[in-house]
Amino acid sequence: MSDEVKDIIMSNIRKDVMLKTLETGKRYDGRAMDEFRPAEVHKGVIGTAEGSAIANIGETQVLASVKFDIMTPFPDRPTMGVFMTNSELLPLASPIFETGPPREDSIELARVVDRGIRSAEIIDLESFFIEEEKVLGLFIDLYVLNHAGNYTDTSMLAASAALTDTKVPKVEDGKIIRGEYKGPLELGPMPFSTTFVNVGGNWLVDPTRDEELVEDTVITIATTDKHVCSAQKGKGSLSKEELMANIDIAFNKGNEQRKIVQG
Amino acid sequence: MEKRIIMPGEKIAEGIVRVPNTYVEGDATYAAVIGTLDDSGKYIPLENRYRPSMGDVIVGMVTDVRHAGYEVDVNLPEGGFISTRVIKIKLEFGDFVICKVREVTETGDVELSEVRRLPKGKVVQFPTAKIPRLIGRKSSMIEMLKQYSGGDIVVGNNGMVWLSEKCDIPLLLKSMNMIDENAHTSGLTDRMKEFLEANGTRTVPEQIEEEHIDEGEMNG
Amino acid sequence: MAETEKLIIDGKRLDGRSPTDIRPLRIEAGVIPEADGSAFVEWGGNKIVCGVHGPRECIPRHGANPYQATLKCRYMMSPFASMEEHGRSGPSRRSTELSKVIREAFENVVLLERFPNTQIDIFIDVLQADGGTRTASVTAAAVALANAGIPMKDMVNSVAVGKADGVVISDLSKAEDNAGQSDMPLAFSHKDKKLLLFQMDGLLTREEVAKGLEMAEVSAGLVHEKQEAALKRIYEEGKKKFTL
Numbered sequence: 001m002s003d004e005v006k007d008i009i010m011s012n013i014r015k016d017v018m019l020k021t022l023e024t025g026k027r028y029d030g031r032a033m034d035e036f037r038p039a040e041v042h043k044g045v046i047g048t049a050e051g052s053a054i055a056n057i058g059e060t061q062v063l064a065s066v067k068f069d070i071m072t073p074f075p076d077r078p079t080m081g082v083f084m085t086n087s088e089l090l091p092l093a094s095p096i097f098e099t100g101p102p103r104e105d106s107i108e109l110a111r112v113v114d115r116g117i118r119s120a121e122i123i124d125l126e127s128f129f130i131e132e133e134k135v136l137g138l139f140i141d142l143y144v145l146n147h148a149g150n151y152t153d154t155s156m157l158a159a160s161a162a163l164t165d166t167k168v169p170k171v172e173d174g175k176i177i178r179g180e181y182k183g184p185l186e187l188g189p190m191p192f193s194t195t196f197v198n199v200g201g202n203w204l205v206d207p208t209r210d211e212e213l214v215e216d217t218v219i220t221i222a223t224t225d226k227h228v229c230s231a232q233k234g235k236g237s238l239s240k241e242e243l244m245a246n247i248d249i250a251f252n253k254g255n256e257q258r259k260i261v262q263g
Numbered sequence: 264m265e266k267r268i269i270m271p272g273e274k275i276a277e278g279i280v281r282v283p284n285t286y287v288e289g290d291a292t293y294a295a296v297i298g299t300l301d302d303s304g305k306y307i308p309l310e311n312r313y314r315p316s317m318g319d320v321i322v323g324m325v326t327d328v329r330h331a332g333y334e335v336d337v338n339l340p341e342g343g344f345i346s347t348r349v350i351k352i353k354l355e356f357g358d359f360v361i362c363k364v365r366e367v368t369e370t371g372d373v374e375l376s377e378v379r380r381l382p383k384g385k386v387v388q389f390p391t392a393k394i395p396r397l398i399g400r401k402s403s404m405i406e407m408l409k410q411y412s413g414g415d416i417v418v419g420n421n422g423m424v425w426l427s428e429k430c431d432i433p434l435l436l437k438s439m440n441m442i443d444e445n446a447h448t449s450g451l452t453d454r455m456k457e458f459l460e461a462n463g464t465r466t467v468p469e470q471i472e473e474e475h476i477d478e479g480e481m482n483g
Numbered sequence: 484m485a486e487t488e489k490l491i492i493d494g495k496r497l498d499g500r501s502p503t504d505i506r507p508l509r510i511e512a513g514v515i516p517e518a519d520g521s522a523f524v525e526w527g528g529n530k531i532v533c534g535v536h537g538p539r540e541c542i543p544r545h546g547a548n549p550y551q552a553t554l555k556c557r558y559m560m561s562p563f564a565s566m567e568e569h570g571r572s573g574p575s576r577r578s579t580e581l582s583k584v585i586r587e588a589f590e591n592v593v594l595l596e597r598f599p600n601t602q603i604d605i606f607i608d609v610l611q612a613d614g615g616t617r618t619a620s621v622t623a624a625a626v627a628l629a630n631a632g633i634p635m636k637d638m639v640n641s642v643a644v645g646k647a648d649g650v651v652i653s654d655l656s657k658a659e660d661n662a663g664q665s666d667m668p669l670a671f672s673h674k675d676k677k678l679l680l681f682q683m684d685g686l687l688t689r690e691e692v693a694k695g696l697e698m699a700e701v702s703a704g705l706v707h708e709k710q711e712a713a714l715k716r717i718y719e720e721g722k723k724k725f726t727l
Contacts, residue, residue: 001356006326013357017385017428030433045727047528048611049563054726059516063610063727065563086572091557092534092606094517099557101573139569141562143608145532146515178566268715271592271629272637272674284634286594293674295594295634297714309718310520310632312538314597340540340601370549371599392632447718 015214019200028210029058034249036206039260041157043165051166051185055158057206059148061093064140064158066166066185070130070176071137081128083138085114087155094147112193112232113142113155116222119229122163122188134174138166149208152220153193153257160190161261190261191229192254193222196246198236205249219243221250225258266301268309269294275306284308296392299447309447313391313421315339315373319364322419323375324386325354335360335375338388338423343373350378359386359425361417381417383428389439391422393446397439404452408438411463434463490647490659498656505642505654505702510622510713512630514725518606520631522713523725524623527656528613530727533623535631537603547602551595556586556605558620564612581617582607588621588641588670588679594634603633610727614657618643621670621680626710630717639679640706641670644695646687651694653702667695671703 021028031037037058046052051066071082087110089097102110117123117140128136140162142155167181197207197215204211212218217236222229228247238246269275273294275285280292285306287293294300298308315321315337323343327334333354335343345354345362354360358380365376389397398405398418409416414430426435438455445451490497500506506527515521518534525531541547558581562570574582585607593603605627607620621641628635645655647663660666665685672679687695 001328006356009357013383014385017383017432020428021432026433028433028436030437040724042726046530046563046611048566052563056724061515065561067563067569069569086562088572090534090606090608091604092515092518092521092532092536092608095536095539139562141572143561143610146517148517268718270638270673270711270714271635272672284632286634286636288636293636295636296632297629308632310630312519312598312632312634340538340598369599371601444722 011214014210015200018210018214019202022199022202027204029208033202034205036253036256039157039257041161041261043161050169050181051162053158053161053165054145055154055161057150057154057157058208059146060151060154061144061146062151062154062158063143063145064155064162065143066162067139067141068169068176069137069139070134070171070174072133073135078132079129079135080125081135081137082125083117083123083140085110085117085140085142085159087113087142087144089144089147089151093144097144097147108232109152109155110142112152112220112222112230113140113159116156116191116193116230117159117163120188120191120224120227122190122224124186127186130171131174136168136171147209149210149212150195150206153195153206156191156193156222157257157261160192163187164190164261189224189226190258191222191224192257193220193230194246194250194253195220196249198238203242203246205253219246221247223247223251223254225255264301264303266299269298269300269306271295271297273300275300276304282306283314284311308392310390311392313339315364315367315421317364317366319420321362321364321373321375321421322381322386322417322423322425323360323362323421325356325358325360328354328356335362337373337419337421339373339421341371341373343375345375345378349376352380354378354380359384361419361425381425384414384430385426385428385432387424387426387436387439389418389422389424390443391420393443394418394420394422396446396451397424397442399452404442404455407452407456407459408435410465411459413464413466431463434459437462488662490663491650491652496647496652496656497658502650502652503698503701505705506656508706508709510626510709511716511725512626512713513717513722518627518631520627520629520633522623522626522630523727524619524626525727526615526619526622527654528611529609529616529619530611531607531609531616531619531623533608533620533627534606535604535624535627535633536606537633538598538601539604541600541602547600550599552593552598553602554586554590554593554595554605555602556582556589556607556624558582558585558607558609558617560609560612560616564609581620584680584682585617585621585624588639589624589628591677591679592635592637592639592672593628594636597634612657614655614660615643615668617641617680618668618670622706622710626713629714637672637674638707638710639670640673640703640710641668641680642699642702642706643668644699644702646685646691651691651698653698665691667692669696669699671700673707676700
C-alpha cells in the first residue's frame with residue numbers, strides 16, 4: 001500500500017471518530033465550530049529588528065520580524081521600495097517539520113501572507129525611495145516556533161502585529177543608520193486571515209492539528225476592515241454559498257484580531 | 264515525606280540500585296533524568312523517554328500488513344511487530360490494538376503478543392513518565408475517568424491511550440491535560456473528581472474485556 | 484592606525500560589569516509544547532530557543548547506528564538576529580562548525596546506548612545575537628534535553644571567558660568578542676567539571692588560560708543554578724506561555 005493511500009485511510013478513520021464528537025456541536029477542545037482559540041500578540045520582542053511580534057493562537061506560535069536594507073528597485077518601478085516575505089517552518093516547532101530547503105508548505109505560507117499584505121496596499125512603497133538606484137527594502141521573516149495547527153492565521157497575525165511595531169530607520173548618504181529612526185512605518189488597515197477546514201460537512205474555524213489531519217477542504221481568507229484582500233484554497237472544494245458564508249465569518253474574525261493588535 | 268526535585272547527574276544512592284532512568288558509576292547510582300527524590304531514597308522520574316520492557320502493555324496502530332505479520336506504530340522510534348504466529352484474527356491497516364511486549368531485542372525491535380483488536384476510537388499521546396498518575400493507585404484515576412466519560416479507555420505503558428468513540432472525548436482530553444500538568448502535585452485524584460462531577464455525567468461505561476494493566480504510583 | 488577604544492576603564496567593563504560578572508541571564512524550560520523538550524535563553528542581548536526531538540526514527544535509515552542513538556545538532560542564526568543587515572537564511576560555514584562542536588559536547592553526556600537505531604535532534608535557533616551565542620546555545624540545549632527526559636550522565640553548563648585590555652574576563656559581550664584580545668568559549672559537565680566544549684582564539688599566556696578556567700568554573704556554576712531553577716519552575720509554577 002502506498003503512503004498516500006495509508007494517509008487517506010488513517011484520515012478517514014480519524015474523521016469518523018471526530019464526526020461523532022462534532023455531532024454534539026463541540027470540537028475536541030470544546031470550542032464551537034466558528035470559534036478561534038485564545039489569541040495574543042507581543043510586540044517588540046526582537047531588538048535587532050526594526051519591528052517584530054510574536055503571535056499565539058492557542059498553542060501555535062509564530063515570530064514575525066521586520067528588517068530594512070538598502071536595495072536596488074525593480075527596473076519597471078524605479079521609485080518604489082520593495083518588500084519580501086520569507087517563512088521558516090522551524091524543525092523544533094513540530095516533529096513533522098524537517099530540515100532542508102523550503103518545501104511547498106513553507107513557500108505557500110510565505111506567499112499567502114505576502115499576498116495579504118501586498119493586496120491590502122498598507123505600505124506606501126513610494127515613501128521608501130531614497131535616490132536613483134536606491135530604495136528601502138523591507139524583509140518580513142515568519143518563524144513558526146510551535147505548530148499546534150493553523151500556522152497560517154498565526155503568521156498573518158504576527159506579520160501584521162510586527163508591521164505595526166515597525167519603525168523606519170534613518171538613511172544618511174545612502175546608508176541606513178541602525179538604531180536611529182525616522183518614525184513609525186505608516187500603514188493602512190491591516191490584513192488578518194481566517195482559515196476554515198471542512199470535516200465531513202462541518203466547517204471549522206482555526207483548525208488544530210487533529211482537524212487539519214482530517215480536513216476535506218481548507219481555505220484561508222484574508223480581510224482588511226472593508227475588503228477581502230487575499231484568499232487561498234488548498235485541498236478540496238466548496239460551493240459559492242459556502243464561500244460567501246465563510247467570507248462573512250472572516251470579516252468578523254479579522255476584526256477580532258484587529259482589536260488584539262491595536263489594543 | 265519531604266521530596267525534592269533533582270537534576271540528571273545527581274546521586275540517588277550509595278551503592279548500586281538498578282532502577283530505570285538511572286545510571287551506575289563507580290559505587291554509586293545517579294539520576295539520568297529530572298525526577299523527585301524523597302527522604303527514603305525513592306526516586307521517581309518526572310520526564311522520561313519510554314523504553315519498552317517485557318510484559319509492558321502497549322497500545323498501537325497497525326501500519327503495515329505483511330505475510331509474516333503486522334508492523335505496529337507504538338510511539339517508539341522502532342515499530343513493533345506482531346507475528347502471524349501469535350495472532351488468530353486478521354488485522355487491517357489502521358486497526359488499533361492492545362498487546363503485550365513479548366521481547367525487546369538488542370537492536371531495539373519490539374515483538375508483541377497477546378494481541379486484541381480495539382474498536383473504533385481515538386488514540387492520544389500522554390507523557391510516559393506520568394502514565395502511573397493517569398492510571399492512579401489501584402486504577403482509581405482511570406476508573407473514575409471511565410465512569411464519567413461514557414466509554415472505555417485503555418492506557419498503554421508506551422504513552423498511547425485509546426479512547427472509545429463512545430466517550431465524551433472533549434471531557435477526557437481536558438481531563439488528561441489537567442492530569443499531565445498536575446501530575447507532580449498531591450490531591451490530584453480529589454481535584455479530578457470535583458472536575459468530573461461538575462463537567463461530566465456518571466454512567467456505567469460499556470466495557471471491553473481487558474487484562475489487568477500494571478499499576479504504578481507517582482504521588483499520593 | 485586609529486587608537487582602539489578601551490574596553491575596560493578603571494576596572495569596569497563598558498557595560499558596567501566587573502571582570503568576573505556575567506550578563507543578566509534568564510532561562511525558561513518547556514516553551515515549545517510540540518517539541519519533546521525545549522528551552523529559551525536570554526543572555527545579555529542574546530535570545531535563543533532550543534527544541535529537542537527524539538529519540539526518533541533515524542533518517543536516513545542507513546545512517547542508523549545499531550548500538551546507539553545518533554545525536555544531531557543544528558545551530559542556525561536567524562537573518563534578523565544582528566543589528567546590521569538582514570542576513571541570508573540557511574546554514575553558513577560558521578553555523579556548521581558550531582553545530583558540530585555543540586553536538587560533540589553532548590555526545591559525552593547523553594546515554595546514547597539506551598536508544599540504538601534512533602536519532603536525537605537538537606535544534607538551536609538564534610533569534611537575537613549579542614556575543615556568546617554558542618555558550619548560550621549549549622546552556623539552552625542542556626535544559627531542553629533534561630526537559631525532554633532524555634537520559635544524561637550530567638547537566639552541562641557553558642560560558643565564554645577571554646581577555647580584553649590585558650584583563651581576563653568572563654562572559655564576553657559582543658564588543659569584547661569583536662575587539663578583545665582573546666575569546667575562549669567552553670562548556671563543563673556539572674558534576675565532574677570535565678571540559679565538553681573548548682575552543683579559543685587570540686593570545687593567552689598559560690597563566691591567563693588557568694585564570695580563565697578558574698573564572699569559568701565560577702560563572703558556569705551560576706549558569707547551572709539558573710538552568711536548575713528553570714527546570715524546577717515548571718513543576719512549581721505550572722506551564723506558562725512564554726514570550727521573548
